[in-house]
Amino acid sequence: MSKIIWSKIDEAPALATYSLLPIVNAFTKAAGIDVVTSDISLAARVISKFPERLTDAQRIDDNLAELGNVVQREDGNIIKLPNISASIPQLMECITELQGQGFDIPNFPEDPQTEEEKALSALFATCLGSAVNPVLREGNSDRRAAAAVKKFAQNNPHKLRPFSENSKAYVASMSGHDFYENEDSIIVDGEQNITIELNGKVLRNVDAKDKEILDGTYMSVKALRSFLKESIIEAKERGVLWSLHLKATMMKVSDPIMFGHAVEIFFEEVFTKYADEFAKLGVNANLGLGDLEKKLENSDKKEEILAALKAVINDGDLNIAMVDSDNGITNLHASNDIIIDASLPVVIRDGGKMWNKDGKTEECVAIIPDRCYANFYRSMMEDCVKNGQFDVATMGSVANVGLMAQKAEEYGSHPTTIEVPEDGVMEVKDANGTVLMSHNVEKGDIYRLSRAKDIPIKDWVRLAVERASIEKVPTIFWLDENRAHDANMIKKVNEYLKEHNTEGLDIRIMEVEEATKFSNARVREGKNTIAVTGNVLRDYLTDMYPILELGTSAKMLSIVPLLAGGGLYETGAGGSAPKHVDQFLKEGHLRWDSLGEFLALAESLRFLAKKNNSDELATLTAALDQANDRYLGENKSPSRKVGEPDNKASHFYVAQFWAKALAESDNATLSAKFAPVAEELIKNEATIISELLSVEGKAQDIGGYYNPDEAKAEAAMRPSATLNAIIDAI
Numbered sequence: 001m002s003k004i005i006w007s008k009i010d011e012a013p014a015l016a017t018y019s020l021l022p023i024v025n026a027f028t029k030a031a032g033i034d035v036v037t038s039d040i041s042l043a044a045r046v047i048s049k050f051p052e053r054l055t056d057a058q059r060i061d062d063n064l065a066e067l068g069n070v071v072q073r074e075d076g077n078i079i080k081l082p083n084i085s086a087s088i089p090q091l092m093e094c095i096t097e098l099q100g101q102g103f104d105i106p107n108f109p110e111d112p113q114t115e116e117e118k119a120l121s122a123l124f125a126t127c128l129g130s131a132v133n134p135v136l137r138e139g140n141s142d143r144r145a146a147a148a149v150k151k152f153a154q155n156n157p158h159k160l161r162p163f164s165e166n167s168k169a170y171v172a173s174m175s176g177h178d179f180y181e182n183e184d185s186i187i188v189d190g191e192q193n194i195t196i197e198l199n200g201k202v203l204r205n206v207d208a209k210d211k212e213i214l215d216g217t218y219m220s221v222k223a224l225r226s227f228l229k230e231s232i233i234e235a236k237e238r239g240v241l242w243s244l245h246l247k248a249t250m251m252k253v254s255d256p257i258m259f260g261h262a263v264e265i266f267f268e269e270v271f272t273k274y275a276d277e278f279a280k281l282g283v284n285a286n287l288g289l290g291d292l293e294k295k296l297e298n299s300d301k302k303e304e305i306l307a308a309l310k311a312v313i314n315d316g317d318l319n320i321a322m323v324d325s326d327n328g329i330t331n332l333h334a335s336n337d338i339i340i341d342a343s344l345p346v347v348i349r350d351g352g353k354m355w356n357k358d359g360k361t362e363e364c365v366a367i368i369p370d371r372c373y374a375n376f377y378r379s380m381m382e383d384c385v386k387n388g389q390f391d392v393a394t395m396g397s398v399a400n401v402g403l404m405a406q407k408a409e410e411y412g413s414h415p416t417t418i419e420v421p422e423d424g425v426m427e428v429k430d431a432n433g434t435v436l437m438s439h440n441v442e443k444g445d446i447y448r449l450s451r452a453k454d455i456p457i458k459d460w461v462r463l464a465v466e467r468a469s470i471e472k473v474p475t476i477f478w479l480d481e482n483r484a485h486d487a488n489m490i491k492k493v494n495e496y497l498k499e500h501n502t503e504g505l506d507i508r509i510m511e512v513e514e515a516t517k518f519s520n521a522r523v524r525e526g527k528n529t530i531a532v533t534g535n536v537l538r539d540y541l542t543d544m545y546p547i548l549e550l551g552t553s554a555k556m557l558s559i560v561p562l563l564a565g566g567g568l569y570e571t572g573a574g575g576s577a578p579k580h581v582d583q584f585l586k587e588g589h590l591r592w593d594s595l596g597e598f599l600a601l602a603e604s605l606r607f608l609a610k611k612n613n614s615d616e617l618a619t620l621t622a623a624l625d626q627a628n629d630r631y632l633g634e635n636k637s638p639s640r641k642v643g644e645p646d647n648k649a650s651h652f653y654v655a656q657f658w659a660k661a662l663a664e665s666d667n668a669t670l671s672a673k674f675a676p677v678a679e680e681l682i683k684n685e686a687t688i689i690s691e692l693l694s695v696e697g698k699a700q701d702i703g704g705y706y707n708p709d710e711a712k713a714e715a716a717m718r719p720s721a722t723l724n725a726i727i728d729a730i
Contacts, residue, residue: 002032002077002608004601005070008039009083010706012580012592012647013571017081018717019648020594023655024601026730027662030673031620033608038063042084042094043707045127046105053104064135071138076566077607078136079600082554085130085249087256087336088287094706101707111282129252129414134407139562140460141402142467143542146599149555150397152632157392158551161351161361167385168240169352169363172231173374177223179448180371184437185215185484187491192431196416196449198441199424204416204449211454213492215409215485216428216437218420218447224258224369228265231367236318241364242266243321243354245343245377248335250539251410253417254446258369259335260286266320266332270308277301288334313357325359340368341540344377345547348384372410372483373536379516380544387524390548396527398519398545399471401464402538405456405563409485409535416449452489452534459563461496464532468505475530476518478537480511489534512537554596559603567607572596581705583642588695588716590647591638598628598654619670623661630657648692652723656681673730680726691720 006021008014017037025035040063047054048062070076084090091108098105108124109117145153163169188194188208196204196216208214235242244262248255263285264271271278271285281295289309296302313320313330321331323338331338331354344366347354353361366381368374384390403409420426420441428437428449441447468475477493479486490509497507510518519529523545531541546553554572562568572595584590602624609617631637636653638646659678662670681688700716703709718724 002034002075002612004028004033004035004604004608005038005067005078006035007067007078007080007083008037008041008044009081010041010043011084011578012584012590013081013594013597014041014708015581015584015590015702015713015717016592016594016597016647016651018714020597020651022718022724022727023651026727027620027655027658028605030670030730031614031616033605033617033620038067038078040064040067040083040132041706042086042090042127043098043704045131046091046094046098046124047103049123049127050105053106058103064132068135071136071562071566071568072564074565076562076564076568077604078567079569079571079597079604080132080136081571081597083132085252085336086128087248087334088128089291089334090336091124091128097704097706101704110284129248130250130411133250134412136568137404137560138406138564139560139568140405140456140463141400141538141542142463142559142561143402143538143556144399145397145546145550145555146557146628148629148632149550149595149599152635153550153555154393156635160349160389160392160548161353162389163351163384164363167352167363168238169347169365169381169385170240171366171368171374171378171381172234173368173371173378174223174227177220178370178372179217179219180483182219182439183215183217183484184439185213185488186436187488188212188214194431194436195429196418196447197427197429198418198420198422203418206416206449206451208451209453213452213457213485213488214428214436215450216426216439216447217450217484218426218439218441218445219254219258219370220442221261221444221446222442225261225265227369228262228367229268231365232266232318235365238365241319241321241354241356241362242367243331243338243343243347243364244367245338245340246335246368247340247536247539249339251414251417253414253419254448256286256335257419257446259288259332260284262367263288263332267309267312270305270312273308274301274305277305286335288332288337289330290333319356319362321354321364322357325355325357328357340377341543344380344540345544348380348544349547351389352381352385373512373540375512376516376537376540379513380520383517383520387520390523392549394526395549396523396525396529397549398523398541399467399528399530400538400542401460401467401475401530401532402535402542403452403456403460403533404535404538404560405459406453408452408456410448410450411535411539413448413450418447420445420447450485452485454492455563457489457492458496460532461493462500463561464530465497465500465502465505465507467530468502468507471528471530472505473528473530474506474508474518474522475532476515477507477509477532478512478515478534479509482511486511552593554593555599556596557599557603558596567604569600569604571600584716585700585702587642588698588700589642590717591640592647593637594647594650594654595628595631595637598624598631602628616667616670619665619667620662623665623670624658626661627654627657643693643696645689645692646696648717648719649689652681652685652688652692652720655723655727656685677726677730681723684722684726688720688723691722695719
């Protein structure tokens with residue numbers, strides 16, 4: 001029996017799995033496919049690190065490591081749902097919950113001093129940030145909107161708010177001394193050990209591969225702090241909301257540091273006045289105001305300091321963007337509250353505005369310190385300020401071929417990202433001690449070494465040509481010859497394009513600003529384009545354009561053809577998942593849309609049908625395609641409102657449509673098996689929907705946020721006895 005591995009993860013998509021997976025298993029087993037789960041949730045990742053402290057019943061294998069082996073196999077087939085990219089506050093919340101459930105997990109050492117604490121901190125660090133993606137993404141990314149999804153969006157356009165005629169919204173970034181300006185890049189000659197040294201002391205060792213690209217760069221913290229101060233002054237002068245946009249989940253070393261400097265600069269008077277008190281409390285600005293407020297519980301100056309912070313927030317001359325206006329949660333509450341690839345598309349969608357402290361939208365300046373990717377967002381903002389909002393009903397699509405295999409570029413750089421401990425010279429040396437790159441740095445600067453291996457780059461070019469051949473639209477490599485890394489990448493792209501037949505294809509190389517303008521002009525004309533980008537731009541573009549085109553990036557096809565021959569099928573963004581869980585716990589209503597899971601399952605089955613040359617699997621896949629089309633056509637997506645059909649009901653409708661399509665198929669075996677199932681699901685629709693709605697408006701107890709109780713969560717997500725009986729009998 002062929003196998004699909006379905007990742008068990010966190011929050012809303014994890015809750016949805018309790019309802020959806022029994023349906024999936026019932027249908028796929030009929031065609032000889034076994035769908036099994038692998039728990040790679042944040043809680044499971046934490047638990048797996050401490051087997052020696054737990055009972056036999058509590059222990060969990062390191063499933064993430066095992067999946068890292070699966071993606072190296074030719075038969076690897078994984079459906080990967082969005083997981084928490086944990087910040088330190090989230091990790092600490094998870095640990096506290098697990099401890100309350102009886103797990104002997106040690107506390108996270110916020111300020112490790114002893115060797116034991118440092119070792120423990122390093123162990124916990126493997127659970128922080130995007131711990132999952134670099135392990136599983138052993139292939140490059142093919143992200144695009146399915147035709148049915150795009151058609152539905154155009155026929156049912158969501159609302160994009162217009163930009164005002166004289167919009168003041170803009171993007172601000174550093175003009176120098178950032179990662180972009182300081183970057184050096186080399187192409188490695190032969191496999192060898194590379195060292196990163198500060199003043200002759202080895203800080204890191206890198207086993208470099210032949211022909212891979214290595215980039216060394218740093219950001220001056222003095223320049224960063226100066227820029228942040230200037231941006232605040234400018235925001236006051238221009239009368240716009242000040243908002244910070246970073247990626248502290250994926251860039252889990254560098255971006256929390258930048259976030260911390262922003263916290264200190266914005267609240268500079270408070271941090272200066274109470275420096276001694278903050279030192280005594282162990283305040284770490286990198287963890288944001290939320291953590292500061294928790295630590296103030298141990299201070300006799302709590303009310304005085306809270307009042308000082310509130311005075312800055314309520315300063316009439318400067319407004320800061322809010323995450324939750326009702327509860328006074330600012331843009332600087334926690335580093336993972338504002339994630340740039342999710343937050344900036346919403347700014348564009350809302351006409352260059354964010355929420356202010358009064359609960360109203362206001363034009364903003366988006367602070368993106370480093371220019372490596374700020375230019376994309378600046379170009380998007382300027383395009384909309386100049387040309388107005390996009391038209392969802394007519395706009396074209398921007399698909400993406402992304403270089404992400406084997407921890408490509410900055411997203412794999414956290415092991416080689418360093419907060420510089422002293423002034424001096426940072427050098428990258430080859431195995432012979434020859435200096436390959438050198439930077440004069442100061443204490444506190446942020447240094448990083450990034451990598452892009454040759455085999456993934458070659459495969460990236462191959463995939464770009466393949467998609468260009470299929471789609472027959474302009475295919476643009478977004479590469480900037482003035483950036484050191486991109487200059488080396490351009491050399492490789494030009495070299496590897498020669499290995500493919502590109503006759504008749506429109507394949508070009510453009511720098512980021514030019515590529516954005518070109519793509520947007522085509523979008524406004526209703527034309528499609530393929531963007532071929534590095535790993536970070538892949539992340540940013542595949543949220544920006546889908547959120548504008550479709551309303552969410554969760555509805556995108558996200559296919560990762562693995563280098564070893566298997567497939568990884570990702571299901572879309574989980575940025576709004578926490579709010580969905582909050583609503584579910586309060587009201588029993590889960591508004592998470594599982595369309596991403598439906599689409600990923602179809603692609604996973606399609607892969608197996610082709611690989612096994614199976615007519616039965618092909619029929620199962622075609623029937624799911626029909627079910628997905630009908631799901632969209634009849635608009636069975638979950639409602640946002642309590643009392644109306646939610647995620648559970650959407651699963652019922654897909655099951656009904658899938659069974660009906662199988663019943664009407666040419667495959668006699670599947671038709672005979674699913675005809676009575678379809679009949680029962682259709683006949684009992686009113687009863688099933690009534691049973692599903694019976695829990696609406698009622699608080700739900702699932703036994704834990706990060707580590708829910710299996711029985712409680714399943715009961716909460718499968719409240720229809722009628723539906724359960726039909727599915728379980730298949």
